[in-house]
Amino acid sequence: MTISLRRRALAACTASVLSLGLGACAINVGGQGDSSAGSTDQATEAAQAAEASQTDEAEASPEDQASAEPAEQTPSAKASTDQEGRERASAEATSSSGGKGPKPAADRPGASATITDDDWLSVLDGVDRTVRANSAMTMSKDYDYVRIEGDVQTLTISGTSARVVVDYVDTLVIEGDYAEVYVYDVKRVVMRGTSAEVVWAGETPTVEDFGDYNETRLQGTED
Known part of the structure; x- marks a missing residue:
């Protein structure tokens, strides 16, 4: 009787120990399962973040390429460039005429002549x-020393001892005395004064001399 009770008590105790052991195992397995699930979720989130980063880089790439391309010139920069081109062309034209005188033209040979007359x-x-x-x-002013730039249809000099350098004159009229006129190209010269001188650089003009002791010549041909 006593032995039977002891056996029953031992069996109950063993069953209790086994139950506690199984319970502990179940808890451990559940903990491992939760940890594995958490690790899986973290890996999924990392993959999604990497994919989003690659997408952002792909979308930003065209903008980066556009920023690397040279910018279009602003209107002020274009105007500056055009202005420099015009200044270079003007300088070349002046150089071709010996550094002095008007821009050459096909019908004005004197404009491209190199002035050597002292x-x-x-x-x-x-x-x-x-x-x-x-x-x-x-x-009409006496002793007037003037440089005239451009074209004159009719230039009349009535002052005494005037000195004039002019680009082009269609008709030059000299009424004053001791005038000196240096013209790159002139078509007609009318002289009514005394001791005047007209010098040209282009073709020989038509000369009408009604005065005294006047002189006309091509530049560089003085005696």
Whole structure:
């Protein structure tokens, strides 16, 4: 009887121990399962983040390429470039005419001539003022040293001892005495004064001399 009770008590105790052991095992397995699931979720999130990063880089790539391309010139930069081109062309034209004188033209050979006449160069370097040409101009001031830039249809010089350098004159009229006129190209010269001189660089013009002791010649051909 006593032995039977002891056996029953031992069996109950063993069953209890086994139950506790199984319970502990179940807890451990559940913990491992949760940890594995957590690790899986973290890996999934990392993969999704890497994919999103690659997508962002692919979308940003065209913008980076566009920023690497040279920027289009602004209107002010284009205007500056055009202005530099015009200045270079003007400088080349001046150089081709010996550094002095108007821009060459096909019908004005004097414009491209190199001025070597000493009197011409002396007057050109000593002018008091430079003016723009008008279609009709009259110079009545005595001892007036003037450089006229441009085309004049009719230029009349009535002052005494005037010194003039001019680009182009269609008709030059000299009424004053001791005038000196240096013209790159002129078509017609009318002289009514005394001791005047007209020098040209282009073709020989039509000369009408009604005065005394006047002189006309091509530049560089003085005696």
